[in-house]
Amino acid sequence: MSAITDILQLLVTANLWQVAMVSAVLLLLPALGGVISERSGVVNIAMEGMMLTGAFFAVWADLNWHSPWIAVLVAMIAGGLMALIHAVVSIRFRADQIVSGIAINIFAAGLTVYLVRTIYGLQDVGHVVPAEALPTWDVPLLSAIPFIGKVVFQQNVVVYIALIVLVLVEIVLFRTRLGLRIRAVGEHPQAADTAGLNVYVIRYGAVITSGLLSGLAGAFLAIGVSNTFVPNMTDGRGYIALAAMIFGKWTPRGAFVACIIFGLGEAIYANNSTIHVSQYLLSMLPYLITLVVLAGLVGRSTPPAADGIPYAAGSE
Amino acid sequence: MGRSQLRYLALVGAVLMVVAACGSTSSGPAAKQVKVGLVTDIGGLNDKSFNHLAYVGLQKAIADFNVKGEVTESKTGDDYVPNLTNFASKNYDLVIGVGFLMQEAVGKVSGSFPKVHFAIIDGAGTDASGKDLQHSNVQSLFFKEQDAGAMVGVIAGMLEKNKKAPGNTNVISAVGGVSIPPVNHYIAGFKWAATMEDPGIKVLIGYSNNFTDPAKCKSVAQSQIGQKSEILFQVAGGCGLGVLQAAGQAKVYSIGVDADQKDADASVIASALKKVDQATYTAIKNVVNNQFQGGALTFSIANNGAGYSLDNIQLPSDIQAELDKVQAAIKAGSMTPPADIPA
Numbered sequence: 001m002s003a004i005t006d007i008l009q010l011l012v013t014a015n016l017w018q019v020a021m022v023s024a025v026l027l028l029l030p031a032l033g034g035v036i037s038e039r040s041g042v043v044n045i046a047m048e049g050m051m052l053t054g055a056f057f058a059v060w061a062d063l064n065w066h067s068p069w070i071a072v073l074v075a076m077i078a079g080g081l082m083a084l085i086h087a088v089v090s091i092r093f094r095a096d097q098i099v100s101g102i103a104i105n106i107f108a109a110g111l112t113v114y115l116v117r118t119i120y121g122l123q124d125v126g127h128v129v130p131a132e133a134l135p136t137w138d139v140p141l142l143s144a145i146p147f148i149g150k151v152v153f154q155q156n157v158v159v160y161i162a163l164i165v166l167v168l169v170e171i172v173l174f175r176t177r178l179g180l181r182i183r184a185v186g187e188h189p190q191a192a193d194t195a196g197l198n199v200y201v202i203r204y205g206a207v208i209t210s211g212l213l214s215g216l217a218g219a220f221l222a223i224g225v226s227n228t229f230v231p232n233m234t235d236g237r238g239y240i241a242l243a244a245m246i247f248g249k250w251t252p253r254g255a256f257v258a259c260i261i262f263g264l265g266e267a268i269y270a271n272n273s274t275i276h277v278s279q280y281l282l283s284m285l286p287y288l289i290t291l292v293v294l295a296g297l298v299g300r301s302t303p304p305a306a307d308g309i310p311y312a313a314g315s316e
Numbered sequence: 317m318g319r320s321q322l323r324y325l326a327l328v329g330a331v332l333m334v335v336a337a338c339g340s341t342s343s344g345p346a347a348k349q350v351k352v353g354l355v356t357d358i359g360g361l362n363d364k365s366f367n368h369l370a371y372v373g374l375q376k377a378i379a380d381f382n383v384k385g386e387v388t389e390s391k392t393g394d395d396y397v398p399n400l401t402n403f404a405s406k407n408y409d410l411v412i413g414v415g416f417l418m419q420e421a422v423g424k425v426s427g428s429f430p431k432v433h434f435a436i437i438d439g440a441g442t443d444a445s446g447k448d449l450q451h452s453n454v455q456s457l458f459f460k461e462q463d464a465g466a467m468v469g470v471i472a473g474m475l476e477k478n479k480k481a482p483g484n485t486n487v488i489s490a491v492g493g494v495s496i497p498p499v500n501h502y503i504a505g506f507k508w509a510a511t512m513e514d515p516g517i518k519v520l521i522g523y524s525n526n527f528t529d530p531a532k533c534k535s536v537a538q539s540q541i542g543q544k545s546e547i548l549f550q551v552a553g554g555c556g557l558g559v560l561q562a563a564g565q566a567k568v569y570s571i572g573v574d575a576d577q578k579d580a581d582a583s584v585i586a587s588a589l590k591k592v593d594q595a596t597y598t599a600i601k602n603v604v605n606n607q608f609q610g611g612a613l614t615f616s617i618a619n620n621g622a623g624y625s626l627d628n629i630q631l632p633s634d635i636q637a638e639l640d641k642v643q644a645a646i647k648a649g650s651m652t653p654p655a656d657i658p659a
Binding site for chain 2: 270272
């Protein structure tokens, strides 16, 4: 089986893991957003749309103001605003959260194409020059470590940001009072309300945070990796992030492991020019691994008890 | 307002957004004129590639023949049949489907509207199994992408043979979107010509399984660069922009596809051109002149329907001479780039 030896040989190359890391981070940021939102009790399947919106506005802002950091800010605000729509619809108006999420994804796909058409006509959206894209930065000293240095410490700045956010979300959710409150609101909002927590404020905050993180992911995709905007360029990452969140049992570290597996699958697939097996078989790989891991190792994955249930103060 | 009412409101909102997003572009006065409907595939008009070029051809025809042109963009593969039917049922004189992916839809709709003329870029009107139904009201606009691929293959092969490439590794590569005939024709010509110029060259071929996500193509390109490829040919539309980016970052060369992609990245040394604009224009012209004919119309180097552009580097004069020689030979028919990727 030359294909298997090909893959095994690949797995020990730092190149593969470096590419996998980028793919994983593109999933990790929206997945963390999903974890925060759903831990507070609001189902969020709109990461795809928030990410796509962020991607467009990142390119637009970068082409206008020639600064990747302003672009990131604009992208995060755009993602946050999309999330705000979801929050208002599902928290204030208590609408079905799945429907609201789908509506936002469709809306984002239409909105971005509409904006492209209105602002750029049928011309090129334009290309962000490398000097104005989100930079790659080698961490001094650490980047010299063999293997690990290349994989973790010779990356785009957003990769570092994402890893820091991962640790922060893990700590905040499970080691701080704020995290306890978020989880309480997601498990039993009535009890949390009785205890004096403002369920609405916490849920709004959680949903908007998911939008900010998805917007950041969109910015990374558009002005860190691709340096342009192409309609529908997010290509379902928001949904795969959703799977990663469930796979990871609504924990940041679990989602991270899932994202690494998906990212690794993508990176292995990207080597189809040299692996001697049908590229179609290869493209199934990450999902096959997921099925096996889900069935064999992860087992039952239970969402927060009040996930998806709108809260009305005073009702039972 | 109750919960269920809101649920419907959200749905209605979503539908409205889709409708708004599928907005169409119209122009020209509404005199008694030829009406042309153009339906894009999922790439959309901003694909910087063949959908865009088809639109350019339509615009030129509108200007030259005073035809009425409408465009509908398809969001998903499920939109092809309704979008084509929409134009056909309004008695448009010509309905153009852009792209191989629309073959089956064109086959189906052209059967239902035998009096409407259809044209399809990169394909024929087929049944579900891909068999050409040979409807007499369908004109297939095919391209010999291998001609264009061969021209850029000559450039890559000559650069390697003459040791003018960035690192002279003697490895080049192609990144295809999906393994479908129009994509593989390009790659076939590219590999054939590069190997002809430099028999020792190694040509890597990979696919991204995607046409819209540059990050996916970038990963494939990076893996090829890791295997020492230093001239990368993108054959993946909008996705392939990631190939050009990856080449730029790694300081190696890249080659654009379909349209001249000089401005996409400094690494682009040439582009393989497929003149979809010319094909679209020709199809419309034929309808205007009542010269529509069913069957295949092929665009190649011989009728200037395929070619190449030189982009961000100055080519040595001997490579230019070789390009002219090969182009003349293909035009004369003494050289024929293969349609299938050589082993």
